[in-house]
Amino acid sequence: MTRHIRNGINAGIIFGIVTIFLFMIGFTTTISDLLGQLLRNGSSIAVMGFTPGIFDLLVFLFFIGMWAGISGAKKTPDKIDTWGTVLLSSGIAGLLHGILVGGLALLVGSLLQAGVTMTVYFAQLLPDAIHLFLIGLNATSAGSFYVIFFLITGLIGGVVARTIRYGSWRQNLTAWSKNKWQAFTAWPQYQRIRHNKLNLFVVYGLLILIVFLLPQVLGQYWNYTVGTVGIYVLLGLGLNIVVGLAGMLDLGYVAFFAIGAYTVALLTAPAPHHLMWNFWVTVPIGILLAAFAGIVLGIPVLRLRGDYLAIVTLGFGQIIAVLLHSDELTAFTGGPRGVAAVGGPSLFGISLGTPEGFVYLILLAVILVIFVTIRLRNSRVGRAWEAIREDETVARAMGINTWSHKLLAFAIGASFAGLGGVIFASRNQFTGPEDYNLMVSFNVLASVIVGGMGSIPGVIGGAFTLKGLPEVLRELENYRVLAFGALLVVMMLIRPEGLLPTSRRKMEIKELHDPDGKEAGETPGGKS
């Protein structure tokens, strides 16, 4: 009993604070505008007796209130909660939520009526925003309205939570989908397609064809966005080898990105060196220079572990950033103004320097990098990396030269970043020190962690989430960083292994069921 009350109180306080926070930063106004456009194309006809803006806000708050109720009615492990206890905890959660928000409504409402200008203290508390929050009522009635509103939504949340948790439909649905899936996989046609390699090639071929046709229909803006995400995928896959596979925390990863970018920039641009080399010649140079930088940095620092390594690499990233900003080096790097008119790729006299062209180029690079990563991961080298990540001391005791394998991971990760940098600078036709700040390292690291350490689909998913979503959510521009932070916190709490974590390769089962494989059995225990 006390457990349920405690759960309810916790959820109520948390959601109360969250809702107050959302109001204080002006999110309530933004979301109601957004929902208005989404639900009613921004029409201003009153809905169910409410002014449209207020209706939209209430829709949003309805879900928040329900969520508070669901969260309050936390499941007791190994026990079916009765309706009474569920409604008790969700009711307490809703009531507390309502009292906190209602109290705030009462406070700001009275202050507004007393003529206090609150924007002095909270920039977002404009009179309009407050009127919206008070849903057109006076302070007292708005306050009591919220108490009742959140109590009811909280109870609804409780009902929803219990129905979802214990309703028989849940088992039915699972059983139904399982049956259907088994029937589908047992279907002879499916079996034939599944086990015929030719058909698989056709499926993959179609997928690749679609991917390659996509840039033609996407248009300039989306091609540019997809390209940006692609470059982050390249960076993420490189850092994935260092952090995800070999387990070394590298915070200065942007340095290798910068080295790739400046290599192509300085070699192809008219100023400051007037070298004007062909783009394709500079690609391998950029990759090799980045890998070389990885080795040069790696030799002294790779005997460090964990936090110490993170600090040293962070320093390295900052050194590169400072060098690029430096006035002293203007003659060599272009200094703070950067390098303009970076050369683009062309093939047989046809320029590929269009957004579509770059999308193809980036796609090719991503496929190449994925190919290399998969091959390395499933080899002796990849296993050694993972062993080092799991337990470096034991890896050494198992005869693995940890130093050379860590250096290799660093160099290969750096070379992927170098490739990304080359494409990045060439696509922007410009490169400047501002492009290579600390945030790049953090963003890439975040996409690796959010996606799932060591997992290739994870890195791609992570890059899309962190680089692609903000582009899609342009409306929420002001909250991008907020959402970014919140996403990281929530992710680490509810899914610490990442969005798409790695699944281990099955080797024994495959061996046992492989009809073509040779008989694996010999005399057990024999001397080898």
Added chain:
Amino acid sequence: MDNIALETIGLSKRFGGLIAVNAVDLSIREKSIFSVIGPNGAGKTTFYNCITGFYAPEAGEILFFNKSLVGLSPDRIAQMGIARTYQNIRLFANMTTLENILIGQHHLLKTSWVEAILQTPRMRREEADALNEAMRLLRFVGLSGMGDQVARNLPYGAQRRLEVARALALKPSMLLLDEPTAGMNPNETMEMMRFIQRLRDELEITILLIEHDMRVVMGISEQIAVLDYGVKIAEGTPREIQGNAQVIEAYLGRAATAAA
């Protein structure tokens, strides 16, 4: 038959003012089962860490088939044929059973990273052979069918056996076991004893054992050395050790010796 597998001469290791291992002389015959015992903190694990290269001894010499191990890196020593297990099991917890064993084979495989990317026929053949060998070891330690399970999810006894299998994958000529029966019930302990004897008899590996369970030590060792405060206070057959007054004193205190 009387080849010496491992010999230490005046081996000493100190941590600040504490002498963890003090001028220890040992010589372990090839294909024997040799136990190192002693009260907690006697320096047994430090002794292991000196042999496997994780600690650099201040003085003394370690000879493995007449080759000095002092100053070599742990991975080099492992490659020369000394494999070990840990007192508190240290598997690669997030990798599968088979992957753990494949890592043990690391130094026996020759694929470079370039070959891995190109997947040359040689690399494919080597990987297939390695997998076969791993499956064989899996059966040898009785873990068939658990090859694709993540090591972390294995039951305790299976984790102990997997650790041995991983060590065997190095094809060692000497195996250092650090309390292999810790946390096991009498049945499992008996099974582990038989298993250790099988390792020596069938695979002809020299076994160096740290163990607290006296039934195990007395049951399978051919030679026993006793450490106390880093000093070797006795060495001999199980029978000799059981009757040694100094050993009883180290374990039970002076009063016990007087009573005996």
